[in-house]
Structure formats: structure tokens, C-alpha cells
């Protein structure tokens with residue numbers, strides 16, 4: 331597919347965009363399904379990251395090498411899974427970027443419990459070699475400030491360990507809604523997990539009492555439609571399925587955040603209607619996005635489009651995601667004439683910009699969210715999105731769904 335030219339467009343109302351299941355919920359459930367084969371998953375994600383996870387789990391015992399490409403959750407969740415596969419030996423590797431994404435905190439925690447995991451290249455980073463063993467340990471201390479995925483990874487195997495698992499979190503907990511999502515998924519399947527005062531307790535559980543899970547659609551994917559509506563004319567509306575008001579996904583906070591940008595969310599049976607109801611009166615917004623790091627890119631681009639300055643904080647994890655997202659955002663936002671300053675955990679959009687006639691080229695840095703976060707600016711000016719196929723990491727149908735809204739794309 332490579333580059334896509336997007337001509338400046340005006341959005342057409344649409345009542346039927348169906349986003350596939352949350353990749354976060356799906357990848358948790360796929361792992362649990364490998365441990366509890368009766369589990370049935372409905373509305374699973376069609377993302378590459380979930381395909382990677384599914385394929386890796388289907389090749390257990392058949393292949394001694396697993397490549398997870400760019401999928402952070404697959405890398406982290408499979409590490410714990412393989413650590414408890416007695417008698418199996420496996421190497422997990424990924425893309426070049428994956429080999430720069432740290433995993434030491436998780437490996438140390440698992441080895442503390444009795445696992446046998448070692449590094450093949452650089453200490454602390456994939457690729458890793460795992461020799462599966464029976465783990466007898468049932469208490470572990472882990473640093474919670476770098477990635478919640480390490481904690482989820484441990485939580486997902488906890489109920490399969492002979493003595494269950496008690497995880498004590500130390501330091502400031504990052505991306506906490508993802509830990510709560512894991513907790514809720516476990517509880518809803520009948521695993522009596524608890525999370526109180528920085529301690530997570532997961533009892534050994536033989537059998538799930540509820541064995542069907544319906545995955546809600548992906549709120550992070552919905553964020554791009556929030557941005558499109560925020561940048562549209564008053565009364566423009568889009569209906570998205572399948573979403574609910576009591577979501578397990580922290581990114582559902584979008585409904586609240588986008589009120590600041592004149593977007594109303596109406597919850598119907600199992601869908602949401604996003605409607606532009608007014609032009610925002612605010613000129614500046616400050617948000618701490620520690621609980622919702624994946625929507626930072628969407629929000630700052632919306633602010634650029636609306637001429638609102640912003641200061642987004644709580645974002646230290648952005649530097650170790652698919653790319654250094656803070657640097658990537660600064661590079662691309664400045665192409666529009668904005669001034670942007672970044673620190674180790676924040677990004678500030680300082681001025682508004684004047685849109686131009688010539689298309690601006692957006693580099694995507696092998697990061698799906700760079701491509702999708704910038705796309706809504708086509709309501710302001712033409713764009714070229716480089717390596718547009720990156721979107722398939724989380725949302726393979728993204729460009730097709732944009733076409734449903736009257737956006738004109740040329741490959």
C-alpha cells in the first residue's frame with residue numbers, strides 16, 4: 331500500500347461504522363483461552379497484534395521460535411505464558427523496535443518466581459530464550475512505573491500457578507486502567523482476583539465459571555472518529571458499534587475529554603453516536619494522560635486542528651512504545667508550523683497554525699497511531715500519509731472505514 335494521498339474533504343454523516351473488538355481485551359482472552367480451552371471469545375479483534383498472539387499460541391509445542399513483530403502485548407503476555415510451559419524451550423523475538431522495548435522488569439519478576447529466562451542479545455531486551463518450568467513461587471514484587479503490561483502478564487498466568495499469585499506493586503503505577511481491565515476480565519470469568527493497596531491477589535483456579543466473553547469494540551480506534559467529529563461542522567454525526575457506557579477500557583474517557591472539543595457522545599443500545607454540537611470555547615487544555623497513553627496522539631492533533639494550545643502530561647511511557655511518540659509528534663506537528671516542546675513525560679503544543687494548500691507529508695515511524703492520529707487533519711488540508719499500511723497493527727479496516735465518511739483516498 332505504501333503512501334496514501336488524502337484530499338481535503340468534508341465529512342458525510344454515517345450510521346454504520348463497526349469497529350472490531352479491543353485488541354487489549356482480545357489479547358488477554360486469547361492467552362486465557364490457551365490456559366482454559368473452554369473459553370469462547372466473541373467479537374475478537376482483527377488486528378495484526380491479535381493475529382500474532384493467536385498464531386503464537388497455536389504454535390505452542392510446534393515451533394521453538396516465535397516472532398511477535400511489533401506487538402508489545404504479545405511480547406509481554408507470551409513471556410509469562412511460555413515460562414510455565416513445562417518442558418518447552420522457545421525463543422521470542424520481534425521487530426527491530428521490539429528489541430529496543432524493555433522487558434527486564436518482567437523477566438526479573440518471573441525469574442524471582444523460579445522461571446528460566448535469558449537474553450540472546452542485549453540484557454533487558456528481546457529476543458529472549460525461555461525454558462518452561464513448573465513455577466512454585468507465589469509472591470512477587472514488581473516495579474509498576476514502566477509498563478502495566480508486565481503486571482497484566484503476571485496476572486494472566488496467576489490462576490494457573492499451583493499456589494496462585496500475589497503481586498506487590500512498587501513505585502507509581504502507570505497505565506492503571508489496563509491493570510483494572512485485566513482484573514475485571516479475570517473476575518468476569520470467575521477467577522476471584524483482588525486488587526487492593528498495591529497488592530494483587532489471584533487464587534489458583536481450576537475451571538472458569540463463565541466461559542463466554544463478548545469483547546467490546548476498541549475505544550482507542552474510536553478516538554480517530556472523535557477527532558474527525560471535533561474537526562467537522564456543527565451537526566455532523568457518526569454512529570460507531572459496538573460500545574457500552576461501562577467499559578473496561580480506560581480510553582473510554584474519550585467521551586468526557588471530547589466534550590471540551592464540542593463532541594457529544596450518545597450511548598444507545600450497543601452503539602455510540604458522536605455528534606458535533608458546538609465550536610469549543612476553550613483556547614487551551616491541560617490533561618494528564620497517564621491513564622490513557624494511547625489517545626495522546628489523537629488529542630494533540632485534534633488540538634492542532636482546532637487551534638487550541640495544549641499541555642499533555644503523564645506520558646513517560648510514550649518514549650518506549652512503537653516509536654518514541656513524543657519525538658515523532660514534535661517532528662510531524664512542526665511541519666504544520668506549530669511550535670512543540672517535549673520533556674521526558676510531556677508534550678506541549680504552543681501555538682496554532684495556518685493550514686496550507688499543498689499536501690503535507692506525514693512520516694509514521696512504523697507506528698499505527700501516528701498514521702491514524704494525523705488522518706483527521708484532512709478536514710483542514712490535504713495530506714500524504716507515509717507507509718499507510720501501518721494501521722493494521724490495531725485497525726486494519728481504518729482506511730476503508732474512512733472512505734465510508736466521504737474521505738477521498740488515493741493509493
Ligand SMILES: O=C(O)C1=C[C@@H](OP(=O)(O)O)[C@@H](O)[C@H](O)C1
Pocket residue numbers: 353354355403476477478479482504505508623624647
Ligand atoms: O495492556 C494493554 O493492553 C496495554 C497497555 C498499555 O501499555 P503500557 O502499560 O506499557 O503503557 C497500552 O499503551 C497498550 O497499547 C496496551
Ligand SMILES: C=C(OP(=O)(O)O)C(=O)O
Pocket residue numbers: 400401402403404624651652699724
Ligand atoms: C502501545 C501500543 O501497543 P503495544 O505496546 O501492545 O505494542 C499501542 O497499541 O498503542
